[in-house]
Amino acid sequence: VPSNLLDQWVSEIGKFLGGGNMDDSNKGQQQQLPLRVMAVRTTSQLKALSVRQICTNFDVVLCSYRLLFSPVYRRRLLQFSGDFSHLMCSDNAVMNLAVD
DSSP: OOGGGHHHHHHHHHHHHOSSOEEETTTTEEEOOSSOEEEEOSHHHHHHOOHHHHHHHOSEEEEOHHHHTSHHHHHHHHHHHTOOTTTTSOHHHHHHSOOO
16 A cells, blocks of 8 residues: 555545454554454564464555565565575665565
8 A cells, every 4th residue: 555545545444344343553443344454554563463463363454565665574574484594684685585
């Protein structure tokens, strides 16, 4: 999601789906949606999440595309895939790794 539209996407999901659970932890609100939605706004929020938490607690995970190009995201992606060999590389090296 474009960074400036993240909140709008969260609102649109609520607008068109109504009822259910929405974890909007940075805003301190619980909204009701039919799907369990998580908005990841920061790298610290991303670092705190495990694959198990994401898979068992949420149906939809939204984040800004900018977060997907951060070294923090790339390192978490490597960890989730079980590839720990590049975790100590510099940010530039991590960003240049191919992710399949």
